[in-house]
Amino acid sequence: MIWLIEYTHYQKKIDPELATIRSDYLKIKRYKRDQLIGRCAPVGKRVYAIGLLRLATILHRNDVDVKYYDFETINSLLDDGFTAFPDVVAFACVCPTAPLCAEMAKRIKSVSPKTVLLLGGIHVNLCPDETRKRFPVFDDLCIGYELDAAEKLCGKDLRQVDDIYADYSLLPFPLTEYSINTFTTSGCPFRCGYCSDGRAPLFKASENGQLNILKQLLPEKTMVHFFDSVLGYSTEGARAVCRAIKGTGHNFILSCDMRADLLTKELISDLKDAGFSEIRMGVESGDQELLDRNNRTLKVNGFMEKLQMVRDYSDMYIALYSIVGLPGTSESSVGITMDYFDRILNQGYADEIKNTQYVPYPIQGVDHEKRGVYLLTEDWSKYDRQSFPVYRTDELSAEQLWEMYLRTARSINFSWLKSCGFRSYDEIPFVDSPYEEYMENTYMLKEKRK
Numbered sequence: 001m002i003w004l005i006e007y008t009h010y011q012k013k014i015d016p017e018l019a020t021i022r023s024d025y026l027k028i029k030r031y032k033r034d035q036l037i038g039r040c041a042p043v044g045k046r047v048y049a050i051g052l053l054r055l056a057t058i059l060h061r062n063d064v065d066v067k068y069y070d071f072e073t074i075n076s077l078l079d080d081g082f083t084a085f086p087d088v089v090a091f092a093c094v095c096p097t098a099p100l101c102a103e104m105a106k107r108i109k110s111v112s113p114k115t116v117l118l119l120g121g122i123h124v125n126l127c128p129d130e131t132r133k134r135f136p137v138f139d140d141l142c143i144g145y146e147l148d149a150a151e152k153l154c155g156k157d158l159r160q161v162d163d164i165y166a167d168y169s170l171l172p173f174p175l176t177e178y179s180i181n182t183f184t185t186s187g188c189p190f191r192c193g194y195c196s197d198g199r200a201p202l203f204k205a206s207e208n209g210q211l212n213i214l215k216q217l218l219p220e221k222t223m224v225h226f227f228d229s230v231l232g233y234s235t236e237g238a239r240a241v242c243r244a245i246k247g248t249g250h251n252f253i254l255s256c257d258m259r260a261d262l263l264t265k266e267l268i269s270d271l272k273d274a275g276f277s278e279i280r281m282g283v284e285s286g287d288q289e290l291l292d293r294n295n296r297t298l299k300v301n302g303f304m305e306k307l308q309m310v311r312d313y314s315d316m317y318i319a320l321y322s323i324v325g326l327p328g329t330s331e332s333s334v335g336i337t338m339d340y341f342d343r344i345l346n347q348g349y350a351d352e353i354k355n356t357q358y359v360p361y362p363i364q365g366v367d368h369e370k371r372g373v374y375l376l377t378e379d380w381s382k383y384d385r386q387s388f389p390v391y392r393t394d395e396l397s398a399e400q401l402w403e404m405y406l407r408t409a410r411s412i413n414f415s416w417l418k419s420c421g422f423r424s425y426d427e428i429p430f431v432d433s434p435y436e437e438y439m440e441n442t443y444m445l446k447e448k449r450k
């Protein structure tokens, strides 16, 4: 018997100032989305790891006795004195949860010394040697993807299953309790300097994101997000995905991540036709020099043209991702970026800008110092996008980076508020609840706004 434990998200208390900024952000977001998209079915609070679920499915289809758990359940079992752990327990982690998996593994080892403990997931694939060294509690690491990873996990050759899918019935809770993420392709054919998605192998999953199955399990108007690094890998690939999605006859509210330079007017119409209400694109920064330094090929002007094209050919909600703290960030680049974002929001080029922090995740063979990034702590549990920076750059200290992150977030909120016609957060008409997104589920926003 093998137990798989999903530990790719976790609960963490965030800085009170950031919590205030985020709660303002979620308030405007609720208002704006209600206006432009309308209400969706209630959002589930749980998170599943579709990669781990695919492994569980491969094992199950090969008659391996396997169970998928979330980390909260295992914590409760341990707290209650449970000792009957199976022969093998394997964890899926991301960088900040690797130390948490190790803590849990130690607790399991202490009550069930014979259980073989394994660690897998994206972080293990990106940084195997250092992870092995730091966490000797694991009997082994499971490096690899899909069938290859499943074989390492159970230690035997498995029957080839060429149509790998995620069997949602293997999840411990009903699917309606989860927020729904899906994908059609893994990995990314591009190589932006700040991102590791291009290091995952390219492989294709179901072209319609399994909407044909999800349709039978979820209510109408459920929000479903496609997280492909690059939808369909190309414009033509994305158009094929749209056709496949349309063919399912779903009635969901769809969003997808999209690389702006792939957009054509035909693709925009196809996205709309397939039922996409929202597209999310990386704007990252408004400073061309900074973007060049980080290998971003799409120019600032070209990006604006793409936004205009989406406006001209659809009524999709446009959300943008920005990153503060890329190598080369300075007072001046942050100033340029805040002005640029103000223009984007107030001239109606986009409906939302999500502000995140750059985090230099450890990647074997990559020397961050060569890019002007110097790590200040080796504690991986702090490597998340909401905590105080774990690094400094040639140009800025960690304190300055943090201050610029908060300043940019505040400025985006204010520009956004203004673009909605309000001068203060109190002017936003009463909404029953702030917008719910995974941040709210996983980070504890206990601090109230003063």
Ligand code: B12
Pocket (backbone or CB within 6 Å): 008, 009, 010, 011, 012, 047, 048, 049, 050, 051, 052, 054, 055, 090, 091, 092, 093, 094, 095, 096, 118, 119, 120, 121, 122, 123, 125, 126, 142, 143, 144, 145, 146, 149, 150, 152, 153, 181, 183, 186, 187, 195, 196, 197, 200, 227, 228, 229, 361, 362, 383, 384, 385, 386, 438, 442, 443
């Ligand atoms: C969807 C997603 C989310 C979703 C859902 C997470 C989930 N549980 O699935 C949400 C929005 C919740 C999320 C949150 C975060 N995420 Co995220 N997320 C992704 C995303 C877009 C897709 C992940 C995915 O499902 N990939 C597809 C599957 C098939 O691949 P996979 O997960 O790698 O799994 C395969 C293998 O790794 C392996 N495998 C996986 N697990 C295991 C376990 C075992 C035992 C074995 C043998 C093998 C194995 O087999 C799988 C099948 O092939 C990736 C980026 C990307 N495009 O991959 C980022 C990514 C995984 N996220 C990342 C991060 C950092 C986070 C956050 C920590 C960010 C933050 N806010 O600080 C948060 C978590 C915060 C919190 N407090 O909860 C990073 C991880 C970086 C790293 N080096 O660890 C990534 C890579 C993004 C990036 N480029 O920086 N995320």
Ligand code: SF4
Pocket (backbone or CB within 6 Å): 188, 189, 190, 191, 192, 195, 196, 197, 198, 229, 230, 259, 282
């Ligand atoms: S930022 Fe986007 S396009 Fe660039 S490597 Fe990452 S996923 Fe690919």
